[in-house]
Amino acid sequence: MDAIVDNIRRGDRRSLARAMSLVDGVSDTSQALKDHLRRSTGKVPWWGFTGPPGVGKSTLIDALVDMLRRRGKRVGVVAIDPTSPLSDGALLGDRVRMMRHAEDGDVFIRSLATHHREGGLSDATIHCARLLELADYDPVLIETVGVGQNEVDVAPLADVCTVILAPGFGDDIQLTKAGLLEIADCVVVNKCDLPGSNRLLKEIHRELGGLPTAALAYEKDTKVDRAGDAAESTTDAVEIFGIEAKSGKNVEELLDTLFEMDAAARTPDERRRRNERRVLSEIRRGATVEYRRALEGELSGDGMAELLDTLQRGECSVESAVAQLVTKAADRVRQPEVSENDREPK
Amino acid sequence: MSTNTPKRILIGKVGLDGHDRGAKFLVRALRNAGYEVIYTGIRRTPEQIVRTAIDEDVDVIGLSLLSGAHNELFARVAQLIEEEQAEDIIMFAGGTIPDKDIPHLKSLGFRQVFTPGASLSEILSALKEELGGGE
Numbered sequence: 001m002d003a004i005v006d007n008i009r010r011g012d013r014r015s016l017a018r019a020m021s022l023v024d025g026v027s028d029t030s031q032a033l034k035d036h037l038r039r040s041t042g043k044v045p046w047w048g049f050t051g052p053p054g055v056g057k058s059t060l061i062d063a064l065v066d067m068l069r070r071r072g073k074r075v076g077v078v079a080i081d082p083t084s085p086l087s088d089g090a091l092l093g094d095r096v097r098m099m100r101h102a103e104d105g106d107v108f109i110r111s112l113a114t115h116h117r118e119g120g121l122s123d124a125t126i127h128c129a130r131l132l133e134l135a136d137y138d139p140v141l142i143e144t145v146g147v148g149q150n151e152v153d154v155a156p157l158a159d160v161c162t163v164i165l166a167p168g169f170g171d172d173i174q175l176t177k178a179g180l181l182e183i184a185d186c187v188v189v190n191k192c193d194l195p196g197s198n199r200l201l202k203e204i205h206r207e208l209g210g211l212p213t214a215a216l217a218y219e220k221d222t223k224v225d226r227a228g229d230a231a232e233s234t235t236d237a238v239e240i241f242g243i244e245a246k247s248g249k250n251v252e253e254l255l256d257t258l259f260e261m262d263a264a265a266r267t268p269d270e271r272r273r274r275n276e277r278r279v280l281s282e283i284r285r286g287a288t289v290e291y292r293r294a295l296e297g298e299l300s301g302d303g304m305a306e307l308l309d310t311l312q313r314g315e316c317s318v319e320s321a322v323a324q325l326v327t328k329a330a331d332r333v334r335q336p337e338v339s340e341n342d343r344e345p346k
Numbered sequence: 347m348s349t350n351t352p353k354r355i356l357i358g359k360v361g362l363d364g365h366d367r368g369a370k371f372l373v374r375a376l377r378n379a380g381y382e383v384i385y386t387g388i389r390r391t392p393e394q395i396v397r398t399a400i401d402e403d404v405d406v407i408g409l410s411l412l413s414g415a416h417n418e419l420f421a422r423v424a425q426l427i428e429e430e431q432a433e434d435i436i437m438f439a440g441g442t443i444p445d446k447d448i449p450h451l452k453s454l455g456f457r458q459v460f461t462p463g464a465s466l467s468e469i470l471s472a473l474k475e476e477l478g479g480g481e
């Protein structure tokens with residue numbers, strides 16, 4: 001394990017890439033490595049990018065990587081795509097949009113599959129981001145899965161969380177329902193070359209309130225009543241941007257804002273707070289996985305038939321059946337089965 | 347190592363021709379067969395392919411090319427793989443490759459060479475065999 005860490009610190013790409021595979025699987029070495037990573041990282045802010053499928057997350061990251069390189073940064077990217085529910089296979093296609101950086105030694109892009117996890121990330125995401133930090137990449141950018149459901153798990157990991165939308169993609173009230181806007185430090189409407197972008201910008205603005213940034217007036221004829229809103233503005237108002245990721249229009253301005261948020265996340269107090277939040281989300285994720293597996297085990301176990309019988313005979317209520325099940329599942333978590341093979345609850 | 351995660355395959359096209367229908371079909375078929383497929387798109391350089399394969403820690407590189415420059419481009423990929431000491435990555439080649447060139451490509455380290463008539467099941471079973479049972 002120490003050799004792996006040394007090689008990564010020395011800048012050996014292969015060791016870094018293999019360590020990522022290691023933390024993407026289950027083994028004793030990976031456990032030791034994860035522990036080491038947790039202790040030795042936490043200084044670098046992570047930038048999360050989430051939003052519905054096809055809104056331009058990868059295209060935007062590609063543009064940002066380009067600009068970050070011009071500013072002398074070494075950039076790490078973790079991009080997550082969904083595992084097929086049918087085959088366990090996955091099509092990892094985000095980096096097609098980022099291929100111009102493939103030969104740049106100061107850019108490291110890694111694609112991960114969700115391995116059936118919900119929430120827009122995979123279990124390995126946090127470890128891979130830490131590995132990138134260990135290898136001196138700063139900042140680390142994370143692209144979540146775009147499947148249009150609840151991709152909010154990136155929020156506790158990301159120090160700067162950008163939600164990307166585009167005209168024609170899940171606009172209107174759906175946004176608020178999905179809880180996406182709530183997690184945003186920064187909301188970006190991409191594809192402002194397309195019709196409907198202005199309407200979407202206004203809608204978001206109405207939804208979030210607060211002071212619109214100058215960038216909101218993306219089209220020259222947009223009338224934004226700044227004076228009227230100024231009184232309500234707070235320092236932590238969400239930034240709203242209209243951009244064209246493809247041509248790079250307004251992306252430099254977005255990057256400036258991301259850097260401001262990045263700087264705010266670097267103070268020692270903030271780091272402590274945010275690293276705590278990261279670890280908490282790691283614990284929550286781990287506990288949820290363990291508990292769900294145990295619960296599935298109980299539900300498909302022998303005890304279930306008996307419990308159903310008791311229910312049927314009217315000797316217990318559904319509520320008490322639930323309580324029994326919860327207790328049994330918790331017991332199961334306390335005494336995990338040896339078989340590590342069925343990592344995924346079916 | 348991580349035995350319960352799917353094998354990873356890079357699929358890419360080198361050279362100048364611009365069709366990706368075949369590659370995209372293959373990519374989906376491989377996903378459906380349980381592989382994690384990293385698709386790089388078309389018109390890639392050997393340098394891009396090899397760097398991507400290393401960063402993504404793939405088990406297999408599957409390259410295709412239709413424009414006839416296979417001898418130089420595939421040789422360059424093989425050379426870069428050797429320079430990176432990454433010969434453990436299995437290489438497959440595909441495309442309009444004349445029979446007479448196949449032995450040469452195999453000597454460069456391409457374990458399988460598929461010509462346009464090759465069926466999907468041929469490719470899948472070759473993969474399974476090379477990866478030791480397919481998992």
Ligand SMILES: Nc1nc2c(ncn2[C@@H]2O[C@H](COP(=O)(O)OP(=O)(O)OP(=O)(O)O)[C@@H](O)[C@H]2O)c(=O)[nH]1
Binds near residue numbers: 190
């Ligand atoms: N018109 C227009 N199209 C864009 C712009 N930015 C990206 N696109 C296009 O939008 C499509 C999707 O872009 P991606 O970057 O792959 O989107 P994504 O959100 O990463 O998609 P998933 O990862 O599949 O969810 C591509 O065809 C891009 O070329 C833009 O500014 N304007």
Ligand SMILES: [Mg+2]
Binds near residue numbers: 057
């Ligand atoms: Mg993408």
